[in-house]
Amino acid sequence: MRNPNKKIEMSRRGFLARSACASMGVGGVVNTLAHMRLMEGALANTVSSISDYKAAIVLFHFGATDGNNMLMPGNGHPARNNYENNRGVLALPLSSPGGTNDPHPIVADNLASDPAAAAGAENFALHPELGDLKTLFDDGELAFAANVGTLVVPTTAATYNSVPLPPQLFSHSDQQNQWQSSIPDKPFQSGWSGRIADLLNPAWNEPDGKISMSVSLSGINDNQVSLLGDVPQYSVTNNGAISLNGYGTNYSNALSNASDPTSYNRNANGRRLKAFQDIMNYTHDHLFEENYNVVVRxxxxxxxxxxxxxxxxxxxxxxxxxxxxxxxxGFIEGTFILQNGINPASGNALNNLPSLSRQLISIAKMIAGRNSLGNSRQLFFCSYGGHDTHQDQGGFSTGAGYVAGDLDDNMATLNNALKAFNDVMKALASEPTLGGDFNYNDFILASHSDFNRTFTPNGTVAGSSGSDHAWGTNVYMMGGDVRGKNVFGYYPDLNPTGTWTTPGSSRGRWVPSSAVEQFSAPIAKWLGIADTEIGTIFPNLERFADPFTAGYDPTDFDSILANANMDWITGI
Amino acid sequence: MKKFIFIALALLIAAEVIVLSVRFLPSKKSDPATTQASKPTEEEVSGASRVSHPIAAAPRGPAPNLPPETKGVIRSEFFGVEPLALDLSAPVFEQRGDGRILKTDVADQLKELNNPEQDPVEDIQILTSAIATYRQIFRENPIAGENREVVEALTGNNPYRMMFIDPAHPAINSSNELVDRWKVPYEFHPVSRDNMEIRSAGLDRQFGTGDDIMIEEPVQFGDPESFEENDQ
Incomplete structure (x- = not known):
């Protein structure tokens, strides 16, 4: 046993991380990150209150959403003809008999005002189930980024066979991993959120205290893996923190007050919990024993x-x-229940919510209760699956009409979850007790997806047909600081055998015109990463055009590669 | 005490380097971990297990679209992982005039593909085994989002220009796709670098129906208990 106040100068885990990194040639990044972290920590004042709060949320669409039908060309868009002529039974008409399943037209302001953009390039349409996202888009609270994907270097269809490509393109787990690390050409070490946490945590969050800066509602993920090992992921379930088993819900069988860990009941459960906690409070010389206890504590x-x-x-x-x-x-749960069309008076209203809504409820609660968590910078990770629609995607044919499928279910789930979450964030900003100095622009939510799906279908039957694995995809961003009502990046021409797709394929697999790091770097900068440190978070970013530039010349790939058109957050 | 800790740390570093070296450095002769799983049996090396089958012996039509010259792009190079070092003079490697190398043991097994006398699930099993052999040599699955790209990888579009299936195999159609016995292209589903799901649309030729055929988990030959028809 030893003094519990004595700090361990270097944990075994930290040592292993450092030695492993050094032996694999990434020691420079680690050292740079560690050095910068120390500087940030030294410069930071003692954190005593939650001020200038910012929360970034990554929402991962596991399985790969069909981005081609989430954000499709609208009436007059130069790619609309290719969409209608080549998407087969996956092509959704802008208007159909009855009009109950029509896509929702939107107009991107940035393209409407860009003289370099082709005529009609600002006209898009959202999937028929995204009606509320149209409202958010029109209100300037939501934006899209077109054709984003994993890249090692700037790549076009013309250079596809001559430049290094991300390993294992089209493989689910590899592409999920690379989206989350943003370093596709290196063995996985950390996620881009994890590296942000390494750098920002000592400066913005309470030292050695309270909850981790990286909170996951989706179990352990790659995105929040810390490079230094100093900011562990903390998993929270849809019902809140994961408690010890055997003591009842919220320790109701062992504690008289769940928020007071020493209010032991005078029963066997209370005595057992007290004994367990006492044992866990011992300290040990043996590193494994000590770290085990630290984890439990x-x-x-x-x-x-x-x-x-x-x-x-x-x-x-x-x-x-x-x-x-x-x-x-509660306001948060009630908002999600009503948005999802569930009767709030039904006995299982909460349990009937889709998992994504449940996850965003927990995130919203942690944002509303942020003063209990002690972090001025908070990173959340959530996800939902079921997007791998090789079959039963849903579609349209003249004979069958509109046939709903799995994509419709997924888009409805997304629509309700994002709308309710956005409503809660706006209401929180004006809530007298919890709102405090929280502003609507204190959160940003951004989506990720394994990849896009093939533009052409894999069958000819509307409803049962689906799409396969592709590459560059469309993602979205939501929040008060998002430059809403815009479509960033570059939307492909949707010619499945043209100059935007991988050579040799006729399926329409768009070569990304923007890299994951170009899309994600604005989030890092918004959270407080200095310009001089962006390269530490995204070491491959220097290979690509500065994300904070704009331009649009859809016929000139050199122009596209030189103008990222990814400056999607205001005020940074 | 400090000296002891220093020595212990030094040993730990050495052990770490050794482990990482075994994991990441290119194998000079063979990777023991991989060799244990992929070591060809004596029978395979000698070719004694080769069989002749009506499909293989059937007259062949014009050669299907041949894959392009190998692109020389192996994505694994980013990870410092090179293909398995092989003795290409071994009997299982047959040099072809165009510079490609036929891996005869796998090609012979694939001659049984779509053999009407065997259960259709065995077709999936044969393909799974071929992909597994590719993976053992190149340390990852073929980079393939489409059936055509799997065929290209198996017919020479890889760092060794190694063919695992004869490009003129009757199961390869004119679009350079591997088709099942009902002439429907197999669906290759890349789940990860070491997991490629393979599915046949089955008798009704429609994917997503009850008669689809796939293997839930990769299996080795001779373990028929490990696969089943997918009734989903």
Missing amino acids: RARENEGFVGNAFTAADSWLHPSAVNNNGNPW
Whole structure:
């Protein structure tokens, strides 16, 4: 046993991470990151309150969403003819008999005002199930980035066979990993969010305290893996923190007050929990034993912090949604329940919500209860799956009409989750108790996806046909600081055998015109990463054009590669 | 005490370097970990297991579209992982006039592909095994989002220009796709660098129906208990 206040200068985990990195030739990045972190920490004042709060949320579409039908060319768009002529049964008409499944037209302001853009290039349409996202887009709260993907170097169809490509293109797990690391040409070491946390955590968050800067609602993920090992991921479930088993919900069988970890009941459960916690409070010379106890102790502490945040958020009541006991729902849960069309008075209203809504509820609660978590910079990761629509994607044919499929279900889930989350964030900004100095522009949500899906279908039957693995895809961004009502990047011409697709394929696999790091770098900068440190977070970024430039010449790939058109966050 | 800790740390570093070297450095002769799984049996090396089958012996039509010259792009180079070092003079490697090398043991197994006398799930099993052999040599699955790209990889578009299947195999159609016994292209689903799901549309020639055929997990030959028809 030893003094619990004595710091371990270097953990075994940290040592292994450093030695492994050094032996694999990435020591420079590690050292740079560590050095910058120390500088950031030294410059930071003692964090005593949550101010200048910012939360970034990555929403991963596992399985690869069909970005071609999430954001499609609208009436008059130069790619519309290719869409209608080559997408087969996956092509959704802009208007159909009855009009109940029509895509939602949107106009991108940045392209409408760009003299270099082709006539009609600003006209897009959203999937029929994204009606609320059209409203968010039109209100300037949502934007899209077109044709983003993993790249090692700037690549076009013309250079596809001569430049290094991301390893294992078209493979789910590899591309998921590369989106999350943004370093496709190196063995995985860390995620881009994890590196941001390494750098920002000591400067912005309470030292040695409270919850991790990196919180996952989707289990362990690659995006939040810390390079230095100093900012571990903390997993939270849809119901809140993961508590120890065997003591009842929120330790109700062992504690008289769930928020007080020492309020032991005078029963066997209370005594057992006290004994367990006492044992965990011992310190050990053996590193493994000590780290085991540290993990348990931190878990118990984090439970309390998260529990307090949830409790604070739950005190914010919904004005109209009433549960089956006649009591008002919490504002956050009630908003999601109503948005998803679920009767709030039904007994299992909460459990009937899709997982994505449940995850965003938990994130919204942690943002609302941020003062209990101690972080001025918070990173969240959430996800939903079911996008690998090789079959039953849904589509349209003259004979069958509109046939809904899995993509429709996924887009409806997305539409409701994003709309409810956005509503909660806007309401929180004006909520007198929890709002505080929170502003609507204190969060940004950005999507990721394995890759896009092939433009051409893999069958001829509307409904049962689907699409296969492709590359560059369309993603979205939401939040008050997002330059909404715009489409960034470059939308392909949708010619499946043209100059935007991988050579040799006739399926329409767009070569990304923007790299993941060009898309993600604005988030890092928005969170507080200095210009001089962006390259530490995104070491391959220097190979690509500065994301904070604009331009549009769809006929000139050199122009496209030199103008990232990815300056999608205002004020940075 | 400090000296002891220093020595322990030095040993730890040495062990780490050794482990990483084994994992990442190119193999001079063979990778023991891989060789254990991929070591050809004596029978395979000698070719004694080769069989002749009506499909293989059937008259062949004009050669299908041949793959382009190898692009020389092996994505694994970014990871410092090179293909398995092979003795290309071994009996299982047959040099072809165009510079390609036929891996005869795998090609012979693939002659059984779409053999009407065997269960259709065995076709998937044969293809799975061929992909597994490719992976053992090149340390990753073919870079392929499409059936055609799998065929290109198996017919020479790889760093060794190695063919695992005869380009004139009757299961390769005029679009350079591997088709099942009902002439429907197989669906190759790249899940990860070491997991390629293979699916046949089955008798009804429609994917996503109850008679689709696939193997849930990669299996080795001779383990028929490990696969089943997909009834989903």
